[in-house]
Amino acid sequence: MTDQDYNFAYLDEQTKRMIRRAILKGLAIPGYQVPFASREMPMPYGWGTGGVQVSAAVLTPEDTFKVIDQGADDTTNAVSIRSFFQRTAGVTTTTKTSDASVIQTRHRIPEEALTEDQILVYQVPIPEPLRFLEPRESETRKMHSLEEYGLMHVKLYEDISRHGHIATSYAYPVKVEGRYVMDPSPIPKFDNPKLGDMAAIQLFGAGREQRIYALPPYTQVVSLDFEDHPFEASKADHPCGLCGAEESYLDEVIVDDAGGRMFVCSDTDYCDARQAAGYKGKDAA
Template sequence: MNARPNEPERYYNYAYLDEQTKRMIRRSILKALAIPGYQVPFGSREMPVPYGWGTGGIQLTAAIIGPDDVYKCIDQGADDTTNAVSIRRFFAQVADVAVTEDTGEATIIQTRHRIPEQPLKAGQVLVFQVPQPEPLRGLEARETETRAMHAYEEYGLQYVSLYESVATYGRIASTVGYPTMVDERYLMSPSPIPKFDNPKMGDNEAILLFGAGREKRIYAVPPHTTVRSLDFEDYPFETQTWDENCALCGAQDSYLDEVVLDDTGARMFVCSDSHFCADRRAAGHVGPMADHQLAALETEPT
């Protein structure tokens, strides 16, 4: 990279946040990595987007990003959704980094709702935007009580929600934010990712960072940590499956979104991970509706 004449100014308050804030967030990240799954409180700042649009993830990214990073941002698995595009532009502007849609090329991937299909590798950081970091909150409203439960490893209560689900639906029906045990110690809510992605968190080579801006919590799963999805002995954990393959690329093992095509009931299933799908099509994989107009939309001109 060529040194620019304004190099010193460029690094002052680099990446939107001031240096002291980034320092504070980095300290919280280190603590979170040292205690996998533990929710570290941090002084969340006002960000130029509303709570719920990824303030936690943006602050994490701002604290760890450097000019040599390659940044990718996905929302619901797709690179081309409004939120993902604007957050990506934000960092291209304030951090002066290269951006990409290529999962393998990115060093920092900010995500909400999905873990990319392509396995992550050492050196990559996956940043999650988390709305509610406390998995027990739906059952226990008192923060003092949930903190005690985490401290003393009293996680029986979480099974009440699974019990309710089996009693009502005959199976564990929750599909997103499926509770997990990290390193057999801390109960963790894996942000609103589908349970399809839960197995990808265990023994991952990349660093997984979770940031909740409104709730002011950071937690993390360091590389090669066990992450177990909770279940009953007689109702084991299962991920979602589909009868269809991806209509565009024919993938059989990816997470599929259902797209309604018209008001007579026609629909198609496509990979939610847009980069994964585009890559497969470029490699010559063809699904049953490969020439559909959606296929053209997904290859965004860069």
């Protein structure tokens, strides 16, 4: 049941219109960060307020909603946002990727390929890829307008000179349709290749930083790299301890005080589905 004390999906209609206009401009200018008047939400900044506002503007009562936090459906952030929309929008919720029509995510893209009937909403902490290189908003805005992205390549080059390879492993910068450099949110660079040519609509919401940006389906997204140091989507070199998957992104879990550890799929739905289908890893009970 929808909680009658609130408007459908919590936000008032004028706020939703403002967010919806920002989403449309974001889709029309892929990778460009559209400023929006982010609202106070009943959760602290940094807990996905941007993603929540975008989801609230996008949801219809018929949607099936899924939330993942670093791939997991059962962590605090995911559980609380899921129940928030269950209560304020009356939507059906699910943990199954293929059943969901709107998926809000913190820092992962589901392993299962998304379809044209799905929308992926990212929670973004720092939307500006140049922010740690240039703290002034007035300057980074100018850099985007002039397509002046040399500084970003210098940063990647410094990685190479210091570590021998590009050490940036998450929030790895991408260039969208050959124009805007975009922060894909802190997804592991393992997920970067999925950003481009995705069938689903991808929306990015940064609440504290008051920015919304978007990738329409089938958009060209290229991870920045060098000819002699090409981009590489990396993951821990192990199979999943529970389901034995070789191709999925893994979390390292410390299991005792003696240095014991195991690697498990970060996408819990993917791992559960494989285990249910009979796949077993070496650490499976």
